[in-house]
Amino acid sequence: MKGIILLNGEPYSHAINAENALVYCCDGAYKWAKSKVRIDKNIGDFDSLDEVPYPLPEEVYPAEKNFTDGEIALKKMLEAGADEIEIYGGGGGREDHFLGNLQLLYKALAQGVKCTLITHGSRIFAATGKIFLGKYADKTISVLPFGGTLHIIESKGLKYEYPASISYGECRGISNIVQTAAAFLSVRGTALIIVNLGEV
Numbered sequence: 799m800k801g802i803i804l805l806n807g808e809p810y811s812h813a814i815n816a817e818n819a820l821v822y823c824c825d826g827a828y829k830w831a832k833s834k835v836r837i838d839k840n841i842g843d844f845d846s847l848d849e850v851p852y853p854l855p856e857e858v859y860p861a862e863k864n865f866t867d868g869e870i871a872l873k874k875m876l877e878a879g880a881d882e883i884e885i886y887g888g889g890g891g892r893e894d895h896f897l898g899n900l901q902l903l904y905k906a907l908a909q910g911v912k913c914t915l916i917t918h919g920s921r922i923f924a925a926t927g928k929i930f931l932g933k934y935a936d937k938t939i940s941v942l943p944f945g946g947t948l949h950i951i952e953s954k955g956l957k958y959e960y961p962a963s964i965s966y967g968e969c970r971g972i973s974n975i976v977q978t979a980a981a982f983l984s985v986r987g988t989a990l991i992i993v994n995l996g997e998v
Contacts, residue, residue: 801880803871804831805899806846808890808917820878823851824867827887841874842867866895872902876909889917900990904944907988921993926986931955932979934993941971941983944990955981 800819804810809830816835823837826846831837840851843859859870868888875883883906888899899915903924906913915922921934924944931939932955939956941948943966950960955978964970971989983989 799878799880799882801875801878801883802835803868803875803883803885803888804828804835804837805868805885805887805895806891807887807895807899810834810886810916811918814884814886819884820875820880822871822875824871830887839874841871866898868895868899868902869905872906872913876906876911881911883911883913885913885915888915889920903990904988919994919996921991921995923991924988925991926988927984929983929985929989929991931976931981931983931991934976935979935981937976938994939974939976940992940994941974942990942992943968943971944988946987948989949986951984951986953981953983954978956983 802814802816802819802821804821804823804827806824806826814835821836821838823831823840825842825844828840828847828851837853840853840855843863844855885899885902889896900922903913903915903922907924907926912923941960943964946966948964950962953960955976957975957977961970
C-alpha cells in the first residue's frame with residue numbers, strides 16, 4: 799500500500815497522485831493541501847492551524863511533546879501497513895525540521911519501507927544494498943553516508959566512479975550523473991540519495 803504524508807514545510811505546488819494511497823496530513827500542511835489532494839487523516843497538535851481540519855482529527859496531541867507531527871504520522875502510516883511512502887512539504891521552511899524529516903527516511907528504511915521526500919526540484923531517499931537508479935538517467939545525483947561509513951561495493955552507469963568507502967562527514971559523493979537506464983549502485987551501509995531534477 800502506498801502512503802502519502804503531507805508536512806508543513808514548503809507547500810508542494812504540483813499535482814500529487816493519491817490514487818489508491820492512504821493520505822495523512824500534518825497540522826499546518828492542511829492550509830496548502832486541503833484543496834489539492836484527498837486527505838484521509840489529519841494528525842498533529844494543530845498549533846500551526848487556525849481552522850478546524852476535515853476530516854476531524856481522531857486525537858489532538860499536546861504542542862509540547864517528544865515527537866514531531868511528521869514522526870507521529872510516519873509511525874501511524876507504518877502501523878497501517880504502508881510499504882512505500884512519499885512525503886510532500888518536507889523541504890523549505892525551518893532547517894531543523896528539514897533535517898528532522900531526513901531522519902524519517904532512515905526510520906522508514908529501518909522498517910523495510912522505502913520513503914521518499916519529494917520537493918519541487920529533488921527526490922531524496924535512504925537506501926541500502928542494490929540501488930537501481932536508471933529511471934533518473936541524465937539527472938545529477940548525490941550519494942552521502944547516512945548514519946555511518948558507506949561502503950561502495952559496485953556501481954554501473956554513472957559518470958564518476960565512487961571510492962571504496964565514504965566516511966560519515968565526507969562529501970565525496972556529491973554531484974554524479976546517471977548516464978544509462980541500467981545504472982545502479984550497490985552499497986553496504988545506508989546511503990542518502992539526492993536526485994536533482996531541477997524545478998519540475
